[in-house]
Amino acid sequence: MDDQETGPLKSIADLARLAGVSVSTVSRALTGKGALSKGTRGRIQALADRHGFRLNVAAQNLRLGRTGAIAVLMPLGLARGLQLSDPFLVTMLGFLADALTDRGYDLLLSRVSPDRDDWLDAFIRAGRADGVIIIGQADQGAVLGRVAAHYRPMVVWGEQGAGGGPAMVGADNEAGGRLAAQHLVERGRRSLAFFGDMDVPEFAARHAGFLAGLPASLRGGVALICSPLTPEASHAKARDWFAAGNRPDGIFAASDVVAMSLVAAAADHDLRVPQDLSIIGFDDIPLARLARPPLTTVRQDIEAGAHHLVDLLFRRIGGEDAGSVQIAPELIVRETS
Amino acid sequence: MDDQETGPLKSIADLARLAGVSVSTVSRALTGKGALSKGTRGRIQALADRHGFRLNVAAQNLRLGRTGAIAVLMPLGLARGLQLSDPFLVTMLGFLADALTDRGYDLLLSRVSPDRDDWLDAFIRAGRADGVIIIGQADQGAVLGRVAAHYRPMVVWGEQGAGGGPAMVGADNEAGGRLAAQHLVERGRRSLAFFGDMDVPEFAARHAGFLAGLPASLRGGVALICSPLTPEASHAKARDWFAAGNRPDGIFAASDVVAMSLVAAAADHDLRVPQDLSIIGFDDIPLARLARPPLTTVRQDIEAGAHHLVDLLFRRIGGEDAGSVQIAPELIVRETS
DNA sequence: CTGTTAGCGCATTCAT
DNA sequence: ATGAATGCGCTAACAG
Secondary structure: OOOOOOOOOOOHHHHHHHHOOOHHHHHHHHHOOOOOOHHHHHHHHHHHHHHOOOOOHHHHHHHHOOOOEEEEEOOOOOOHHHHHHOHHHHHHHHHHHHHHHHOOOEEEEEOOOOOOOOHHHHHHHOOOOOEEEEEOOOOOHHHHHHHHOOOOOEEEEOOOOOOOOOEEEEEOHHHHHHHHHHHHHHOOOOOEEEEEOOOOHHHHHHHHHHHHOOOHHHHOOOEEEEOOOOHHHHHHHHHHHHHOOOOOOEEEEOOHHHHHHHHHHHHHOOOOOOOOOEEEEEEOOHHHHOOOOOOEEEEOOHHHHHHHHHHHHHHHHOOOOOOOEEEOOEEEOOOOO | OOOOOOOOOOOHHHHHHHHOOOHHHHHHHHHOOOOOOHHHHHHHHHHHHHHOOOOOHHHHHHHHOOOOEEEEEOOOOOOHHHHHHOHHHHHHHHHHHHHHHHOOOEEEEEOOOOOOOOHHHHHHHOOOOOEEEEEOOOOOHHHHHHHHOOOOOEEEEOOOOOOOOOEEEEEOHHHHHHHHHHHHHHOOOOOEEEEOOOOOHHHHHHHHHHHHOOOHHHHOOOEEEOOOOOHHHHHHHHHHHHHOOOOOOEEEEOOHHHHHHHHHHHHHOOOOOOOOOEEEEEEOOHHHHOOOOOOEEEEOOHHHHHHHHHHHHHHHHOOOOOOOEEEOOEEEOOOOO
């Protein structure tokens, strides 16, 4: 062992000195690129290993003109807690982390506040990431459309807008809404309500599909309640609504969290689910089946969505002009309907 | 407007040329550091704004010898699904993202597989982050202890081990276990069980506290069931256990997810909660109060935990030799007990 | 108050 | 097969 106390190796220059070769040789040995005699390469790799030396990723990236990271942005803005407390988002985040690390990329999680109109441009120009995945367009459709026109490596999870917008991946929310409608009608429900925030395009599409799936005779009577999305707030909203005397026999909730809040609020008012009232959610988060009673819901395949997002992004990074993807939703009948 | 088509500005050199000043002047103007006449600064900032120019964060960080990112690592390894689906982790992640972005840092989310013994050293030496937050030590206590000896900017969420380990933040799991025990005893429960995975130090401490909080007469009779942590798997485990004829009257679950699975499984077997069986969880995830019946649980304050983690980390980055923090748990009595 | 210069750690031409 | 030299975009002495 010529392994004397040389102090920590800070850069390939140190290692080169130690090995008696040039920095470029070390670089070639450690990256595996370029021609190099097998002996030298092995010797240098062994030396690096012994000293616990690793290439500095930041410097490497600067030199290569990349960052090695993909940003995941959730511009949900409003309530701070909201963006990350929703089990759907979180599940999505986990699958994205898996898919990205599989490709050797880091996941840069940023909470951005869409206060100024150029929040996205500013983020992109700062050059922190090689691509951007946006989860939930919220009310930022205009910004996304504008940026998409000149920035390719970006994909958005959400409801497909009119053509020409950003590359999107999302469930077919309208079809999901129709599924919910047909199911409630089959169950003989007649007095219906929709709980959700119509400012969110996904939810608006679910609502539109819900109406479209109903016979014309019922369509006019559907109550539309603008509900918040957090467990606490949606529970409060639902309780107030029942307290005001509203007694529908079928409710379609924009998300499973809202649906679970409705089940809880119904119990507070001695409404039996599903005997007196059918409730159906959207998402099929893992906890939906654990709820009591287990939640009937429209499932969107989050894992498939994450994979599509990442695939699409890397296709676009690779120069391909890949377009949007839509995922078919599926009705999962459990015991709240 | 002297704003001709000059093409996109790639670097401060371009901007300097455009403004007729030197690069250092531009740098000073844009960073706000160093002395500069108010006029020049304003002029350059306006110019940068007009052209949509932003400093390249990667280059800035390389020069400053930092990365501007904090890594959050979850070495939970075992089941892939686990890290993603557990609402506790996800909630923690959200609060961490908030706390870090408040300090101007990015959150680098990495799923590391602790397969080799040097996974952590390798990650650190790659220089991708200025500090590391580990969520859940799992079975990596030895690795963490070794690394902590020579790497300061690291904090770990979890159960405090014997002295000398890494800087830790965590709930007082043993105290939490005692709380649960006392509560069940007060409710008159005598035939008790604990559901959890004893390989996870946090859970082992909860179990130990649970036993410690029981009168000696009951301590010997506590069943210990090694349960998985995901909704699906824990539900299956619980159902099988009830199916085998086990009929305790009080169960302490290692996490809320496990507790909710137990409630669901109990219903499958026509056990009434809480009349026949008291169930108490741990965490107080947001959905705990929405469960039917709302879940009695031992609350750990996740937001406070996240803030402590970040505080502690930056203290250590700043050279302070700040030590561990323990958070007092709180019994939240709802309707499953 | 502003400009010149020397790197941060690395990858890559171009020589040899 | 290897070495020398250049620069990715930026900041911070050091001069003036």
